[in-house]
Amino acid sequence: MKLTIRTTxxxxxxxxxxxxxxxxxxxxxxxxxxxxxxxxxTGEFAGMPNPSDIRGxxxxxxxxxxxxxxxxxxxxxxxxxxxxxKVNTLEEAVKSLSLxxxxxxxxxxxxxxxxxxxxxxxTPEESTVLPYTAAEILLREGKADKALIEAAAARAVKPAGxxxxxxxxxxxxxxxxxxxxxxxxxxxxxxxxxxxxxTETVTAPAAAAPAATTPQxxxxxxxxxxxxxxxxxxxxxxxxxxxxxxxxxxxxxxxVEDIKAVLGGKIGPDPMAIKDFATQxxxxxSEIKTKLQELVDKAKK
Amino acid sequence: MKKSGNALQxxxxxxxxxxxxxxxxxxxxxxTVSALNEKGIIIPFFKGVSLHGICPFGGVVSFYQLFxxxxxxxxxxxxxxxxxxIGLLSALLMxxxxxxxxxxxxxxxxxxxxIGKRLFGRKYNTFVPRKLDRVLRFLRxxxxxxxxxxxxxxxxxIFQDYDPYYALFNFWTGDVAVTGYIALALVILLSLFVxxxxxxxxxxxxxLLGIFNLFRIFGIRRNAPTCISCKACxxxxxxxxxxxxxxxxxxxxxxxxxxxxxxxxxxxxxxxxMTALPAITKDHExxxxxx
Ligand code: SF4
Numbered sequence: 001m002k003l004t005i006r007t008t009x010x011x012x013x014x015x016x017x018x019x020x021x022x023x024x025x026x027x028x029x030x031x032x033x034x035x036x037x038x039x040x041x042t043g044e045f046a047g048m049p050n051p052s053d054i055r056g057x058x059x060x061x062x063x064x065x066x067x068x069x070x071x072x073x074x075x076x077x078x079x080x081x082x083x084x085x086k087v088n089t090l091e092e093a094v095k096s097l098s099l100x101x102x103x104x105x106x107x108x109x110x111x112x113x114x115x116x117x118x119x120x121x122x123t124p125e126e127s128t129v130l131p132y133t134a135a136e137i138l139l140r141e142g143k144a145d146k147a148l149i150e151a152a153a154a155r156a157v158k159p160a161g162x163x164x165x166x167x168x169x170x171x172x173x174x175x176x177x178x179x180x181x182x183x184x185x186x187x188x189x190x191x192x193x194x195x196x197x198x199t200e201t202v203t204a205p206a207a208a209a210p211a212a213t214t215p216q217x218x219x220x221x222x223x224x225x226x227x228x229x230x231x232x233x234x235x236x237x238x239x240x241x242x243x244x245x246x247x248x249x250x251x252x253x254x255x256v257e258d259i260k261a262v263l264g265g266k267i268g269p270d271p272m273a274i275k276d277f278a279t280q281x282x283x284x285x286s287e288i289k290t291k292l293q294e295l296v297d298k299a300k301k
Numbered sequence: 302m303k304k305s306g307n308a309l310q311x312x313x314x315x316x317x318x319x320x321x322x323x324x325x326x327x328x329x330x331x332x333t334v335s336a337l338n339e340k341g342i343i344i345p346f347f348k349g350v351s352l353h354g355i356c357p358f359g360g361v362v363s364f365y366q367l368f369x370x371x372x373x374x375x376x377x378x379x380x381x382x383x384x385x386x387i388g389l390l391s392a393l394l395m396x397x398x399x400x401x402x403x404x405x406x407x408x409x410x411x412x413x414x415x416i417g418k419r420l421f422g423r424k425y426n427t428f429v430p431r432k433l434d435r436v437l438r439f440l441r442x443x444x445x446x447x448x449x450x451x452x453x454x455x456x457x458x459i460f461q462d463y464d465p466y467y468a469l470f471n472f473w474t475g476d477v478a479v480t481g482y483i484a485l486a487l488v489i490l491l492s493l494f495v496x497x498x499x500x501x502x503x504x505x506x507x508x509l510l511g512i513f514n515l516f517r518i519f520g521i522r523r524n525a526p527t528c529i530s531c532k533a534c535x536x537x538x539x540x541x542x543x544x545x546x547x548x549x550x551x552x553x554x555x556x557x558x559x560x561x562x563x564x565x566x567x568x569x570x571x572x573x574x575m576t577a578l579p580a581i582t583k584d585h586e587x588x589x590x591x592x
Binding site for chain 1 (some may be wrong): 313314317320339341351354355367369370374378380382383384386387390391395398402403419433452453454455456493519536548557559562565566574575576577
């Protein structure tokens, strides 16, 4: 049997067009992420949408629908004017402003806001801060632990009232510097006195503003008292953060046995983020993180 | 007589150029519309799909994560997996047709080769010393292994920052890493001397598809009794394969471009053709290899 150029051209087109049509018919032809976050699999919140799964490609409408938060409220929190824009445009809008080094208002800020508003669990990145407007709403209506909300509010930055959507004021500085741009969180988080704080930069001096520490786990079920607060401005190789995968840990020289010892005898597959593993197995990421970081530091030596 | 017959025979190969151009435009438009959508600019009547959504290699690098934890690598969508499966099936059937017929980056390099041919004439695509060339051709398997491993352990599209293909279609978006621009510039420069340098030496997907040349169902076969040993097939092959060396091309670099066949370069009818290969025809004769 012979294939000529003509028959090969036909075969190529039929194979690809036919394959795509068949995949579409079977529902496999999906060219963008589904706009529904994954459900939390275990624990008290099993079956609820997971704020940690909010992606930059979600629109404000998508988030409103998934978490049952009024879209107007979301827009007000982040100073957004069009509910059909994607969340990742937030980072773009903020880029042009002189946010202090090491702080970010991006998709993770939206995750944090949703978590604190609904009381669902989420572990924010160290650099994540909320805009002042979002903090105000949370202080008023947030369903998460009050101490966590106050801690997040203390780090909030002030958006310019008249500047475009979600843009913090050019003068915005982190709460840590002690300027008037921080959210009014008068009460320091009760966590502060019992929290292991390893503050490297942007956080406030503990004595002056103890609430200015970053909650590593914003969850309604996890009291702030057990929260480890660590603020890293830089994330050099070898720093365990929310997105760190098991593969990366191994690459940094931590043995499988050591990882298992920390995680109670279990370990996730290489591409899995440790934070996701912790969520799935109802482990406190903050605690795991500290222990794993110690192992990484030891391996580095 | 022979000349006019040959001229006629050359026509069908243009069909491939048309198919290539069509896929190039399709991908360029789709990726551009998607990038514009990302920036909040909506183009009426066009639905943008990100380059990751239509890249079969994204599906390939996701296989490990898909089988181990049931999710896809970040930025990859189900459509990439569908295309990966179709791509692998097509390779099993006809070899790397994706490289020779569909891949817009292969097409881009092919277009650049036109400039190289004008500059250097017959010397074009013969600059790399044979021994070095032979070794370099295996480099892409190193790239493939590295990309698969790194993607598996990080769960991220690790190759994007080095991918000249991504850089070509996204150079204006601000989403391309410096390394991506450097890779693109290097490929453009090298394409003036060597045909398809990225395909030959660095493409991880081409490396994977190339393996199928060893057992593809339909392959390029040379009918020795009618061959006049004019070497037209060798000269025409963009991948420098020694078609004349055997009775079937099983070189891992063949891209099923048909340039060597009797429908294009070969002046003798029915001498170089794509037919069902030895495994099916029970022909165990010597196979063609790189020059
Ligand atoms: S052997 Fe023939 S089909 Fe294969 S790449 Fe060379 S010219 Fe194209």
